[in-house]
Amino acid sequence: MESLFANIMKEFEGYAIGKMLGYLNDPNVISFAGGLPSSDVFPLDIVKKATEKSLKEDWTHVLQYSPIPGERDLMEAVIDYLKEDDIHIEPENIMITTSGQHGLDLVGRLFLNPQDAIVIDLPTFGGALAAFELEDTQYVARDIEEDGTDVNGMKAGIEDYIDKKGKKPKFIYVIPDFQNPSGITTSLEKRLALLELGKKFEIPVVEDSPYRELRYRGEHLPSIYSLDKNQGHVIGLYTFSKILCPGIRVGFNIGPPEVVKKFAFIKGANILNTPKLNQNICRTFLQEYDLDTHFQKTRKYYSEKLNFFLKAMEENFPEDMGVKWTKPEGGLFLWITVPEEINTLDLFHMAIEEKVAFVPGEVFYPEGFKRYNSMRINFSFPTKKEIVEGVRRLSSVIKKYRAKKKT
Numbered sequence: 001m002e003s004l005f006a007n008i009m010k011e012f013e014g015y016a017i018g019k020m021l022g023y024l025n026d027p028n029v030i031s032f033a034g035g036l037p038s039s040d041v042f043p044l045d046i047v048k049k050a051t052e053k054s055l056k057e058d059w060t061h062v063l064q065y066s067p068i069p070g071e072r073d074l075m076e077a078v079i080d081y082l083k084e085d086d087i088h089i090e091p092e093n094i095m096i097t098t099s100g101q102h103g104l105d106l107v108g109r110l111f112l113n114p115q116d117a118i119v120i121d122l123p124t125f126g127g128a129l130a131a132f133e134l135e136d137t138q139y140v141a142r143d144i145e146e147d148g149t150d151v152n153g154m155k156a157g158i159e160d161y162i163d164k165k166g167k168k169p170k171f172i173y174v175i176p177d178f179q180n181p182s183g184i185t186t187s188l189e190k191r192l193a194l195l196e197l198g199k200k201f202e203i204p205v206v207e208d209s210p211y212r213e214l215r216y217r218g219e220h221l222p223s224i225y226s227l228d229k230n231q232g233h234v235i236g237l238y239t240f241s242k243i244l245c246p247g248i249r250v251g252f253n254i255g256p257p258e259v260v261k262k263f264a265f266i267k268g269a270n271i272l273n274t275p276k277l278n279q280n281i282c283r284t285f286l287q288e289y290d291l292d293t294h295f296q297k298t299r300k301y302y303s304e305k306l307n308f309f310l311k312a313m314e315e316n317f318p319e320d321m322g323v324k325w326t327k328p329e330g331g332l333f334l335w336i337t338v339p340e341e342i343n344t345l346d347l348f349h350m351a352i353e354e355k356v357a358f359v360p361g362e363v364f365y366p367e368g369f370k371r372y373n374s375m376r377i378n379f380s381f382p383t384k385k386e387i388v389e390g391v392r393r394l395s396s397v398i399k400k401y402r403a404k405k406k407t
């Protein structure tokens with residue numbers, strides 16, 4: 001049978017984290033690996049209320065097919081919600097997706113021919129790499145810096161790519177707010193520069209924003225989409241996964257009408273429609289829930305966990321261990337870099353024995369760009385007690401790894 005598979009499927013192994021999570025069935029493992037928001041902040045009350053109301057009053061529609069681009073009333077609720085973030089769009093600029101991952105898939109399918117290139121930060125979200133790799137993608141890639149995307153480096157990379165290949169990369173993919181996996185935020189100056197870069201080469205900036213509401217400190221920065229003032233140079237990707245809950249699987253892509261129209265054609269051919277019940281829940285959440293209180297509570301909850309994690313890192317990683325970590329202003333992740341002699345995939349297998357887990361950094365780099373001495377940490381899901389013990393185990397396993405290497 002395998003000889004019949006499409007060429008791209010011969011090598012394709014999906015989202016690498018999935019394989020890692022397979023090792024984590026042991027309940028005694030303290031996991032910093034998943035990307036999970038905490039169920040402690042899921043607004044169960046509004047989900048229940050919206051579900052009951054939908055099934056009572058709207059069941060004939062809820063159980064029916066629904067429009068491919070999404071329910072009009074959810075689109076309108078999203079349009080109002082985005083106004084708060086200085087984004088002013090019309091229904092023709094928005095398409096409801098079946099979550100952020102679906103939004104990424106639509107972008108890949110719309111723009112990429114086999115062997116087309118895209119421009120990315122290193123590291124970047126592994127799920128995005130998986131979605132784009134389905135289209136047999138090449139990369140122009142630059143290391144992310146402390147204040148975000150290396151825009152000058154990207155510019156040089158694009159010029160070089162055009163010189164060599166005689167064609168442009170198709171888009172620039174970034175996560176400016178509390179990037180997954182690094183936790184880094186791109187500065188305002190660099191957001192403006194990214195927009196200019198896209199305009200200069202006439203390629204869109206794809207701005208993925210799942211964590212935007214989750215800022216715990218520092219100044220709220222405008223999205224690249226809002227800086228563009230809806231002029232069509234940016235495609236925005238959003239999801240309800242991290243602001244409501246991931247089980248709902250609803251998100252939305254925004255962008256120029258010609259792009260949104262094509263997204264709908266693609267959606268019609270793959271997912272068809274997003275369940276109306278879930279869209280009703282999202283609409284009710286946006287329109288009837290006290291969002292300010294919800295987000296304040298969520299931010300307080302995660303920010304305490306982050307501070308706790310950072311304190312545990314200070315306590316367990318003295319400077320002479322040569323371990324460095326980012327100090328995010330929001331989001332769900334931080335990024336640890338260990339001395340180069342440590343391969344974090346090997347370390348991962350040792351760590352599992354010691355009952356602690358993380359994601360080896362290499363899954364956030366495409367083939368050809370891999371680095372092996374970093375790891376992604378999720379601080380939002382483990383309890384405070386688990387954080388204290390997990391960081392202690394992590395420090396101990398790194399010491400053991402180094403001692404073993406020396407012998």
Ligand SMILES: Cc1ncc(COP(=O)(O)O)c(C=O)c1O
Nearest residue numbers: 035099100101125180208239241
């Ligand atoms: C940057 C980024 N984009 C997209 C997604 C996918 O979101 P969803 O869970 O809504 O599919 C995630 C999820 O972790 C993410 O971190």
